[in-house]
Amino acid sequence: MNASLRKELQSFLAEDIGRGDITSSLLPKKKLTAKIISRENAIVAGVIFAKELFKIKGCKVKILKKDGQSVAPNQTIMVISGDARQILTCERTALNLLTRMSGIATQTHDLVSKIPSKKTRIFATRKTAPGLRFFDKEAVKIGGGEKHRLRLDEMVMIKDNHIAAGGSLLDLIHKAKKKYKKFEVEVENNSDAILAAKEGASIIMLDNFSPQQIKKTIQNLKIKKLRDKVKIEASGGITAKNISQYANTGVDIISVGSITNAVKGIDMSLEI
DSSP states (O other): OOHHHHHHHHHHHHHHHTTOOTTGGGSOSOEEEEEEEESSOEEOOOHHHHHHHHHHTTOEEEESSOTTOEEOTTOEEEEEEEEHHHHHHHHHHHHHHHHHHHHHHHHHHHHHHTOSOTTSEEEOOSOOOTTOHHHHHHHHHHTTOBOOOSSTTSOEEEOHHHHHHHSOHHHHHHHHHHHOSOEEEEESSHHHHHHHHHTTOSEEEEETOOHHHHHHHHHHHHHTTOGGGSEEEEESSOOTTTHHHHHTTTOSEEEOTHHHHSOOOOOEEEEO
């Protein structure tokens, strides 16, 4: 694990420990073994980071369920051995990260399973918890999705508020083309989608389009011989109930903010 990630995990521990774990300090010095158990079906994610948290405090960890593997209720994910006080000091931080990442991976895996075509990929958005973006997006990848932009400096994405603040869509596209080979444009209607494709957008995000509207836009792009020159992304209001309908429109990308901003953590516990 690289130094920057280890430093970030150390900061997570420091946030929880404060000036010291005054409860665990009441315990005698003794070695013991504990295990982390899942209480429900899930796709496991974050075990390497949970392991590192315990290692920072001098504990040894044996991983029984790797990232991306499925786990059933009452199955053991990892076994931790070491000083009792250090294990309990790390307990909550490790569980918080592991349950959140596993929740994201499980939800992503569920959505991916509902898409009939492998040509359509699920992408995370930047709707992540501050400070946890790397871990949230890593969990999406473990669950079978893709990360999209991790930061604003990775790719130009012209959205509605950029247009409202900066003038016309066409003007912003021309400025982007002068500096960058790849850029994405968010559109709210068919005519802007055609304009963005003609002007060389790499990706066009159809924001809050219904499946029927997406099909119509894709058909219009085909008629104008523009479809093969651009990737089409669907975004907005996409859930487990309707994702297969969106996938059947022929889009290349489906972005779902809820997999990282409405996370249901997996029920797990550490038992001594």
